[in-house]
Amino acid sequence: MAAKNIIITGMGGQGVLYLTSLMRQALLKKYGAITGYDNRGGAQRLGHVASIIRFEDGFNDEADGCINDGTGSANANNAISQNTAPQSVSTFTRALDFDDGACDYALSLEASELLKFNDKLSGRSLIITDEFIMAPTNIRRADAAYFKFSELKRHFTQITARFIHGDFRNEAKRISGGAQAANLLLLGRFIALSEGALELKDINDFCDARDFNLITRGAQMENK
Amino acid sequence: MKDGINDFFTREAGKRLILSGAGAAARGAYEAGAGLVLTYPGSPVVETFDLLASPESPVKDRCAIVINEHVAYHQALGYSLAGGRSFIIMKHVGVNVCADPMHYSAYTGVNGGMVILTGSDPGANCSTGEFDVRFYSLHTHIPIFEPRDFNETVIITKKAFEFSERYKLPVMVVIPSAFCYGVGSALSGGALDIKNGGEFINSRDYTNVGALAVKRHELLAAKIERMRMDEEFGGDGDRDGNGGEKFCGDLSGRFVFNKGALIITSGIYYNFVSEALRELKIDDLNSIYSPALTYPLNIPELLQVFNSHNFEKIIFAEDLEGFLEIQISSFMAHNKINADIFGKNKINGFGELKYPVLKQILSQLLCRSGNNAQISITEINNDNEKDFYLQPLPREGTFCPGCPHRAFFYALNKFISEYDVIGGDIGCSSLPPHFSSWLACMNSGTSIASGVSLSIAGGRGGQSCEKKQRVVSIIGDSTFFHSGMQTIMQCAASNSDQICFILDNGWTAMTGHQPTFTTRPLNESSHDGQRVSIKKILEAFGVKRILEIDPFRVDKFKALLNELFEAKTGAKDFTAVIVRRECRMMAKKREAARNTNDGVKKLFKTLNYQIIKERCAQCNECYSVLSCPAIFKDDGGELYINHDICDGCGICFQICPNGAIAKSEVEYGG
Numbered sequence: 001m002a003a004k005n006i007i008i009t010g011m012g013g014q015g016v017l018y019l020t021s022l023m024r025q026a027l028l029k030k031y032g033a034i035t036g037y038d039n040r041g042g043a044q045r046l047g048h049v050a051s052i053i054r055f056e057d058g059f060n061d062e063a064d065g066c067i068n069d070g071t072g073s074a075n076a077n078n079a080i081s082q083n084t085a086p087q088s089v090s091t092f093t094r095a096l097d098f099d100d101g102a103c104d105y106a107l108s109l110e111a112s113e114l115l116k117f118n119d120k121l122s123g124r125s126l127i128i129t130d131e132f133i134m135a136p137t138n139i140r141r142a143d144a145a146y147f148k149f150s151e152l153k154r155h156f157t158q159i160t161a162r163f164i165h166g167d168f169r170n171e172a173k174r175i176s177g178g179a180q181a182a183n184l185l186l187l188g189r190f191i192a193l194s195e196g197a198l199e200l201k202d203i204n205d206f207c208d209a210r211d212f213n214l215i216t217r218g219a220q221m222e223n224k
Numbered sequence: 225m226k227d228g229i230n231d232f233f234t235r236e237a238g239k240r241l242i243l244s245g246a247g248a249a250a251r252g253a254y255e256a257g258a259g260l261v262l263t264y265p266g267s268p269v270v271e272t273f274d275l276l277a278s279p280e281s282p283v284k285d286r287c288a289i290v291i292n293e294h295v296a297y298h299q300a301l302g303y304s305l306a307g308g309r310s311f312i313i314m315k316h317v318g319v320n321v322c323a324d325p326m327h328y329s330a331y332t333g334v335n336g337g338m339v340i341l342t343g344s345d346p347g348a349n350c351s352t353g354e355f356d357v358r359f360y361s362l363h364t365h366i367p368i369f370e371p372r373d374f375n376e377t378v379i380i381t382k383k384a385f386e387f388s389e390r391y392k393l394p395v396m397v398v399i400p401s402a403f404c405y406g407v408g409s410a411l412s413g414g415a416l417d418i419k420n421g422g423e424f425i426n427s428r429d430y431t432n433v434g435a436l437a438v439k440r441h442e443l444l445a446a447k448i449e450r451m452r453m454d455e456e457f458g459g460d461g462d463r464d465g466n467g468g469e470k471f472c473g474d475l476s477g478r479f480v481f482n483k484g485a486l487i488i489t490s491g492i493y494y495n496f497v498s499e500a501l502r503e504l505k506i507d508d509l510n511s512i513y514s515p516a517l518t519y520p521l522n523i524p525e526l527l528q529v530f531n532s533h534n535f536e537k538i539i540f541a542e543d544l545e546g547f548l549e550i551q552i553s554s555f556m557a558h559n560k561i562n563a564d565i566f567g568k569n570k571i572n573g574f575g576e577l578k579y580p581v582l583k584q585i586l587s588q589l590l591c592r593s594g595n596n597a598q599i600s601i602t603e604i605n606n607d608n609e610k611d612f613y614l615q616p617l618p619r620e621g622t623f624c625p626g627c628p629h630r631a632f633f634y635a636l637n638k639f640i641s642e643y644d645v646i647g648g649d650i651g652c653s654s655l656p657p658h659f660s661s662w663l664a665c666m667n668s669g670t671s672i673a674s675g676v677s678l679s680i681a682g683g684r685g686g687q688s689c690e691k692k693q694r695v696v697s698i699i700g701d702s703t704f705f706h707s708g709m710q711t712i713m714q715c716a717a718s719n720s721d722q723i724c725f726i727l728d729n730g731w732t733a734m735t736g737h738q739p740t741f742t743t744r745p746l747n748e749s750s751h752d753g754q755r756v757s758i759k760k761i762l763e764a765f766g767v768k769r770i771l772e773i774d775p776f777r778v779d780k781f782k783a784l785l786n787e788l789f790e791a792k793t794g795a796k797d798f799t800a801v802i803v804r805r806e807c808r809m810m811a812k813k814r815e816a817a818r819n820t821n822d823g824v825k826k827l828f829k830t831l832n833y834q835i836i837k838e839r840c841a842q843c844n845e846c847y848s849v850l851s852c853p854a855i856f857k858d859d860g861g862e863l864y865i866n867h868d869i870c871d872g873c874g875i876c877f878q879i880c881p882n883g884a885i886a887k888s889e890v891e892y893g894g
């Protein structure tokens with residue numbers, strides 16, 4: 001199988017890195033090989049944050065992982081290991097980054113942030129984005145116009161027929177009382193639409209019952 | 225996340241670990257038995273220290289955040305001179321700060337292994353500037369390793385300690401930011417026992433003056449020469465067992481021999497090149513050489529590479545300044561090896577080297593015969609920007625909602641003009657890019673010192689200026705301790721005509737909230753380090769005018785600024801203003817701890833702010849001028865506060881000229 005490439009993006013404080021951490025663990029367990037990188041910026045909230053995950057089938061027999069939680073606040077307690085026999089390290093020699101147009105799945109917690117990855121998107125991409133948009137402070141100071149969701153929708157549907165969007169923040173607030181859970185609903189939507197690349201059972205080991213319930217709710221949301 | 229078995233600190237070999245690049249380096253240092261781990265916080269390698277200092281770490285008591293990299297380097301050097309293994313973690317900019325001891329540590333040498341982990345930042349994604357830190361080794365003569373992946377980072381970091389002991393030299397391991405934040409798999413090696421420092425035995429080798437210094441320099445040159453000729457490196461072997469990758473030592477380079485062109489690369493770019501050649505279906509037609517030790521380059525390895533085939537085309541695939549190209553071109557000239565060289569004439573010497581760009585360059589050089597057209601990263605990126613309906617707009621870094629720095633800059637902005645000179649700092653307080661007249665936004669409190677010369681040269685109405693140009697310098701509390709104190713002492717001594725604002729938010733916030741010398745304990749057990757009074761330091765330095773202010777009391781703060789900046793009566797002496805208010809993220813943690821009882825949220829009251837549409841004149845003072853990101857504009861142009869994002873700091877309420885923001889008390893928790 002060729003490597004599959006995922007982009008996850010949004011802004012600091014939206015839970016991008018937690019979403020990435022869950023996906024990395026689940027994908028590693030399922031496929032046995034992952035790589036990729038994060039673009040985290042500083043510790044401040046609301047800056048650009050993005051993660052790249054690359055995975056590939058065919059390394060499953062080697063899966064025996066101890067995963068750092070990937071949130072940047074290192075805590076070895078969050079390490080997970082599957083207690084199988086030690087194997088040799090994977091021969092997965094993929095670059096951290098991937099080619100233009102080669103994104104298979106793009107998940108965006110703030111719709112306009114995904115524009116930064118225009119080059120990576122193509123007709124093969126499944127894009128799932130929150131409808132939430134936040135104008136940058138430089139745009140506010142200039143009192144300039146920022147993107148409307150209708151424009152972004154037009155943009156992304158020109159790139160791929162598989163463009164899915166949802167009001168994940170408000171839905172999360174309705175279900176859980178806080179917008180923060182939008183990342184879990186979006187993950188659920190991805191699981192429902194990924195054609196088996198990731199399944200609900202794959203994620204179950206890596207989150208608590210509350211989070212799993214929210215991911216399941218996301219998987220059941222209607223497509224827009 | 226569910227609790228899992230904590231295997232990061234396993235002592236067993238052969239356990240498969242999934243790590244970030246920064247984590248892989250931490251694992252390597254742990255396996256090596258590093259007995260002293262020091263850092264000054266710097267992205268992208270913060271996580272390396274955080275892991276080793278985490279509550280679960282068996283070496284947590286050996287870890288310390290030190291006032292700056294210069295002091296850290298000295299401490300580590302002392303420990304290694306006494307035979308212990310020391311590990312220092314810093315970003316590339318930190319190497320500038322410890323460059324002085326780094327130079328002479330190569331003369332003194334070490335006894336116990338000393339490894340410096342440096343996170344470089346091509347593309348300046350998470351730090352200040354993107355200079356190529358590897359060039360330090362050309363004059364310090366500190367050897368450099370560049371691991372190519374997660375597994376190799378564990379091995380090389382561990383082995384670097386042995387290498388340091390073999391050659392009695394500090395050793396640097398350099399990993400770039402994209403890799404530090406990358407995640408992949410590695411195999412644990414067995415963890416060695418901690419190697420402590422023992423008795424310090426004095427030696428004339430540690431004295432570097434006059435003829436002794438020249439002698440040590442001569443010995444250092446001989447040491448580097450021995451390292452260059454070390455046969456253990458390129459020793460024959462077959463790494464993958466299939467006749468593909470040559471060289472088999474843990475610290476050896478990689479050589480994939482297929483005749484054709486030779487692509488020379490290092491670190492993470494090895495996998496970039498491999499994958500690009502595979503995707504272009506020319507991987508079995510071209511060779512790749514990637515040394516692990518990139519300074520000094522190993523001659524037996526290089527000879528094996530160049531003797532294997534008469535390569536007509538050599539391509540250097542590396543980011544930034546062409547560190548390998550310079551060294552290997554010189555080797556080729558000395559050895560009369562002729563070939564067409566493509567390197568920095570094809571790949572830009574600035575910015576991140578992205579995979580698509582590298583692949584395109586390799587394609588142009590290797591797939592179309594005779595096409596050597598000049599191509600650059602910028603051209604490729606521009607090409608790709610053409611076709612899309614929308615292009616991204618830049619999103620500047622900004623302060624968190626409720627950040628005291630936002631309130632500070634909001635008020636300051638009312639009193640200074642474009643013409644005035646503002647000296648910047650590093651960290652959160654350097655964020656507002658709209659201050660276009662930043663003097664120098666960089667490490668080390670340089671802005672304050674530059675302010676001294678400016679105020680002498682004519683700033684603030686000196687003879688060479690027609691108009692009064694005021695000099696303002698800004699420094700955070702971490703940088704104050706890191707490198708600002710000496711310059712402030714100098715300012716006080718020369719009574720520099722400038723106002724220096726020290727933004728004391730109590731934390732090294734930008735790199736993940738490490739404590740500083742002003743940090744208050746978050747709870748009883750969290751931080752029992754020594755607390756230092758900035759005010760007392762300033763008094764001891766002889767600063768005559770010291771003021772303290774809370775930026776959240778906007779009117780009071782503006783009145784103070786008015787007094788300071790007022791042309792006739794304003795400050796003439798060097799004036800230090802301590803602007804004190806805790807970083808909002810940490811203040812909220814403190815509040816959360818206070819409002820929680822045994823994990824259950826107590827009922828607590830908090831303030832809620834709301835824009836009253838009927839009163840709002842849409843003057844945009846809160847939306848555009850204060851630029852609080854929690855304030856939104858709807859499609860009809862009406863402003864509202866997004867309560868998911870609002871922090872409840874109340875600054876908008878204080879500054880609204882129309883009284884259109886209402887405050888109410890709400891109860892939470894319970």
Ligand code: SF4
Nearest residue numbers: 623624627652807808
């Ligand atoms: S991290 Fe703290 S100091 Fe930095 S911008 Fe956010 S609130 Fe302000």
Ligand code: SF4
Nearest residue numbers: 852870871873874876
């Ligand atoms: S909306 Fe007002 S109260 Fe809320 S964070 Fe912004 S300035 Fe503070």
